[in-house]
Amino acid sequence: MLTFNYTAHKNDSGEIVKAEVQAETEQAAAKLLMSQGLFPITIEDQAKQGMLAKAGIGKRVSGKDRVIFTRQLSTLINAGLPLTQSLRTVHEQISNKNLQEIVADVVTNVESGTSLSQAFAAHPDTFNNIYVSLVAAGEASGSLDKALERIAFQQEKDAAIASKIRSALVYPVIVLGVILAVLIFMLTTVLPQVGSLYKDLHQTLPALTQILIAISNFLINFWWLTILLAIAAVFGVRAWIKTDSGRSALDNFKLHMPLFGKIFRKVYMARFARTLGTMLNSGIPMLEALRIVKESIGNVHVEATLETAMGGVKGGKALSSTLEHQDTFLSLVPQMIKIGEQSGAIDSMLDRVAIYFEAEVDEEVKNLSTTIEPLMMVVLGVVVGGVIAAILLPVYSLVGSGSIDNLK
Secondary structure (H helix, E strand, C coil): CEEEEEEEEECCCCCEEEEEEEECCHHHHHHHHHHCCEEEEEEEEHHHHHHHHHCCCCCCCCHHHHHHHHHHHHHHHHCCCCHHHHHHHHHHHCCCHHHHHHHHHHHHHHHCCCCHHHHHHCCCCCCCHHHHHHHHHHHHHCCHHHHHHHHHHHHHHHHHHHHHHHHHHHHHHHHHHHHHHHHHHHHHHHHHHHHHHHHCCCCCCCHHHHHHHHHHHHHHHCHHHHHHHHHHHHHHHHHHHCCHHHHHHHHHHHHHCCCHHHHHHHHHHHHHHHHHHHHHHCCCCHHHHHHHHHHHCCCHHHHHHHHHHHHHHHCCCCHHHHHCCCCCCCCHHHHHHHHHHHHCCHHHHHHHHHHHHHHHHHHHHHHHHHHHHHHHHHHHHHHHHHHHHHHHHHHHHHHHHCHHHHHC
16 A cells, blocks of 8 residues: 555635545545545655655756756647657756756656656646646646647746846845945954054044944954854844745835835736736636646735635636735736636736736836946945044044144
8 A cells, every 4th residue: 555645626615635645556546536526636656755855856957947848848749749759858858967867757657657747746846836737737638738838938937037136136236245345344454543543642532433443343353253143144034034924024025125116016917917827828727727826926915915816706706806906916917807807818918917017027127227326326435435434533523622733
């Protein structure tokens, strides 16, 4: 008797269930679940999962490698090659060793009678819920090649948006790094010399100078503690972000942060529209599509809105009405969805929404570079100017008090 981990939804309520079941084979496990009123999405052998983990299979694969694999597989299936032959042909062309091992396991599973979607589902770190669901929809409709093509297109769009966000963050991160380096240099090199110079004058230094000299002394005498505190802060923040309260605070900050808030909102709208449109176009039911989109959106507050929308749709409301007047959704999205609902082409309307917001993200990133450059220069000027002021203020105070003349 083998033990299988399974994910299934109830036929009556559509609720997702994750648990274990014991059976002689995977097919027997599927029959047992269906007899209990469950529709299996994935069924995975626990023993095989453990062996794959020990072998190192399940390591992360780059999005670029995954897109190339998906497109190649789609092309071969479209050309009329059998699935297993297509998988073997693509497997021979893969250069990434991790992906090669994963595809080899997928080939083995498919040849033993497992569906392609279930074989992909055994590697959730490489093939997420969206990927598996679209493949399953393609298998059910007999258009696996088109489903794989949609997946590759979807992944390319997600990668393009992520790249734009990274490019928008590169400049401010570099400038902040330069500011920090200049500040550390002046605190550890310039200020100590100034402090020793003024010490012999036996005069009270301005408050700003005293504060910076105190910081300078701490950095010089306890540099090891400074490094430890910085490392502890990084790990502490990362651990806090993984908590519910930390994740909620960070995601809320993303939606409302200056300059970047608009970009993040439009990224979420583009991701929502692109993913939902792709899934509906593949024939996945609305509730199931919304559930998968909710898991992939990347912001707990937008996810909470989608959870509420799922409840409304389940109760018979239109999706557009459930998203209206929601703070996390830009007003254009429910308006366009409403037009799609009325025309019966909601999937194509969602594609238009995605294209619009992707173009908006492009424009926002271009505008951001022109906006943030002078702002960063101002910050750099204030920091360096503050340090220089801390050095020069004592000079002016000493000149005014005549202390320098007395030294002569």
